[in-house]
Amino acid sequence: MIAEHFPILVILTPLLSAILIPLVGMIRRQLCWHVAFVASHIGFLISGWLLLRVRDTGRISYWLGGWEPPWGIEYVLDDLNALVLLVISFIAFMSVLYARKSIEAEIEPVRIPAFYSIFMLFVTGLMGIVITGDVFNLYVFLEISSLAGYALIAANRKKEALLASYNYLILGTIAATFILIGIGYLYMVTGSLNMADLRERLPSLYHSKVVLTAFAFFTVGLSLKLALFPLHVWLPNAYTYAPSVVSAVMAATATKVGAYVLLRIMFTVFSVEFDLHVVSITSILLFLSLTAIVAGSVLAIAQTNIKRMLAYSSVGQIGYIVLGATIVNETAMTGSILHILNHALMKGTLFFVAGCVIYKTGIKDISGLKGMARRMPFSMAAFTIAGLSMVGVPLTVGFVSKWHIALGAIQADMWYLVPVILLSSLLTAVYFGRVIETIYFSKEPGAKKSGSGLNEPRGRAGVQEAPFGMLLPTLILAALCIVFGAAASTSVSYAGAAARLLLGGM
């Protein structure tokens, strides 16, 4: 009975908890985290159930208020967004787990209820973007998540974070307004806002200038949102100065959702035929994503701050997601969708570890990590796993998605893409190799003073690991990097189904 309302409940749970948290916070501030924990846990369970249901019975359509689409707002779950929804709710769940200790250290106690409340709003927005089948509803959720995102970045009230948040606000608003213009143009010529309905009505209008302009506005707006290379300028500062858990959750979900919307607009609202033959947007995006992959990696090598390095590496990885989509065949698309999942796991782990290090030692520079393997062995093991995964070492998730993208490129006779992917993997190996080398093989700066090495009690005495609450989600994500890398068949079959869905009958 209640199960048929799950598509709306998955949005309502975090939304209602966002209202409940400040109220609970008035009574007991400590309880706020528990509310957020329970809400995100429920969200995760429901999205898990929804994914299984979609695999069983196919597309689920939920009519809000019982109004029949295209008049009413429709929530749709299919192979693609059920998967993305699960990724988001899972990362949100892990982040709430992580946030408890991490936020206590970074934010004044008075503002903790507000933080959790805004955090849940952010999650609501992201999940709403993913689940909705209505383009205007998508815009509203996009703004909910963006506004919450601006507040989250500035939550620690650091000088730099305020500026980063302001810049993101300006660019984010430009992006969202462009999307709004695009929606307006589409509505003007079709009179519809429902994605499935638009798909049916648009083909006869493909050569209309209004539709072309709408598509251009969508593409530019979304590229800003997902930080595709020349439009990535807001991202590094925002990720570097935001509170640790916010960097993690944004890097793992916000840009992924942007990529998801781009896929939706390109392949569901418009069709493959339009992308390839009418505007050849794929070749433009192909060029941009290649630039993103190489430039992101090169810029990451130049960084000394850990979080900033990870942020630039995100720019490169977003390039992979877009690249897979622009090759336009099933294998590459599978790789692209897998990379949404895999990159969320990898970047989540990496930012979690960076947060653990900052929590325990306050170190933000890579050079400060010397000998960290002895002090924080578990965190550093997680960092190494995720780092290797980013490089694309077999048996990790990074390998699976890169393999599919490369394979897809070969199938599409785009051989020249393979060297670029390899080159970027090498560059990734350079900047992660440098960090891993510092962690394991550099002597601690204080080691000479404290003793002559041999007599020093090794192992346990020097261990200063992050608190369990932060370590647990980090290790879970790191473990999943291996699980989904070694036993990839499940995730590949899910992503494959989503890819077939996007490419239609191709």
Added chain:
Amino acid sequence: MDLIVGKYNYWIYIALMMIGFYAMIAKGNLIKKIIGMNIFQTAVFLFYISIAKVRGGTAPILWEKAILYDNPLPHVLILTAIVVSVSTTAVALALIILIYREFGTIEEDAILKMQEIEPRRRTDSQQ
């Protein structure tokens, strides 16, 4: 001629949008950027409202004498978008207040200059 006079609503929308967009990007004062943002968004709202007009239509309120109604849907959409715009402005102004407290100025150039000096000072003190 028809292109200019017949579609004047679009020309107004485009002009306003460009004014707002220019202010958002080119102005150095943080408040002026927000003013630009508001003009930019309002231009889009006007565009939505103008496409809702049906020639000879009345306001979309049930009325027995009415033959044609304007399309109410864009009006409703824009109501939502106005709320979004107001909240964005509120968040932006809150950020500007915090920035002003930290830096003592809301001129972008001055803030950037301060940020350039600061890391240098930090490294100096370390040496």
